[in-house]
Amino acid sequence: MEAPPTPSSFRTDKPLLSLLNIDLLAQVASITFFHPLGAWMLPLSLRTLTFQWHHPPMWGSMLYATIVTVAWLLQSLNHRLAYGRNREFNKSEEVLVITGGSSGLGLLLAQVYGMRGMSVAILDVNEPEVEVRNVEFYKCDVGNYQEVQAVSKQIIEDLGPPSVLVNNAAVVHGKTILDLSVDEIQSTFSSNVLSNFWTIKEFLPGMIEAKKGTIVTISSVLSHIGPKRCSDYAASKAAVRLLHESLAAEVAQYENIKTLLVSPGQISTPLFDGVDTPSTFFAPVLEPVDVAKEIMFAIDSGAGGNLDLPLYSKWIVVMQALPVSIQKLLRWISGCDDAMKNFRGRNSTDKLNGKN
Structure with a gap:
């Protein structure tokens, strides 16, 4: 039996300031100053200090707390109107399928869920x-529809109809367009894009029949x-994003999917x-466990929606609306086009299905 973790087990060699980033500050603010409970603590605290209701600090703090509360309620209402009510999730009755689940985020x-x-x-x-x-392992090239079709039948026979599908399989080559071979380009779209079509076609009908399901893209x-050296990967992920938008519109008629x-x-x-993040403060590198926790919370709560992290990923879409000259300036400031220069990626023995 392994010894219990000691305080030294939780130490890190990283400088303390390296752990500070804009996401941490935003998270602290979201549960304090920008949360209704935290906002209303200010006028209550002022009241205990004998401030009267007509004093400027008192009504000013109450106005701020009211604005925060209304914004929080509108955000909750927006999510409800956009994605509907959460579906019921019972782990004892759910079957989860993860593509590219042999390492990285998928394995986590x-x-x-296996534990x-x-x-x-x-x-x-x-x-x-x-x-x-x-956890059951099924050897399968998810970019090959015939293999996915055969494996889906085996999964249904062994475990039952899947009710949660996580399309996680992906590869990245980190080469310029001219250096990419035809096989590498085809493997990228086969694993990153076509695999999503194949698994959805196989497992969505069962979800519709069972009147429950969650599809994670x-x-x-x-x-x-x-960025530079990401032409195939970026294009494939854009395709996956738009595939998901169409899928969400098509299954909107089914309340529990x-x-x-x-x-x-x-x-x-x-x-x-080997990829160098442009800025550890504004663009921190995510730990797989943090991403997994957010995904699992959404699955367990039966929620749908969009999960964008870290913070800058929520706003990067705005960049497309800016003048091209400003876009080029932001790319230069961020250093995104130089991030892949030291890319190493996975071991070369990983074929089609690299895992996130």
Whole structure:
């Protein structure tokens, strides 16, 4: 049996200031100054200090708290109107399928749900990097429809009809357009895009019949901007994002089928090994466990919607509305076009289905 973790187990060699970033500040603000409970603490505190209702600090703080409360309520209403009521989620009755689940983010999701006793199936060309309890592995090139079709029948026979699908499989080559081979371009779109079509075609009918389901699409912040050496990857992720938008519109008529679009920035997985983040403060590298927690919270709560992280990924779409000269300036300031110069990526033995 492993020894329990000690305080030294949680230490990090990173400088303390390197852990500070705009996302951390925004998260603290969202649960304090920009949350109704936190905002209303200010006028209550002033009242305990004998401030009267007509004093400027008192009514000013109450006005601020009212604005924060109204904004919070409008945000909740917007989400409800956009994505409807959350569906019921019962882990004992759910079957989860993860493509590209043998390492990285996909493996982490499989491990946690497997430990929680949920039926989980991994679709990948490579076996999981570590032993995964209570998880079934199905060797499958998800870019090949015939293989997906055959494996889907086996999963339904072994575990039952899947009710949660996480389309996570992806590859990235990190080469210029002229250096990319025809096979590499085809492998990118086969794994990153076509696999989504094949799994949806196989598993969505069962969700409609069972009147419950969640489809998670792992896109990328690069679906909105194409840096150097990312032409194939960025194009594939843009295609996946638009595929998801169409899918969400098509299943909107089914109240208990939810769609979740995840558009993360750089994640510290082997998929983008060697990539230099332009700014650790404004564009922090995400830890897989943090992304997994957000995805799992959405799945467990039966919610649909968009999950954009870190903070800059929520606003990068605005860049497309700016004058081209400003766009070029922002690209230069961010250094995004130089981020891939030291790219190493996965081991060359990983074929079609690299994993996020």
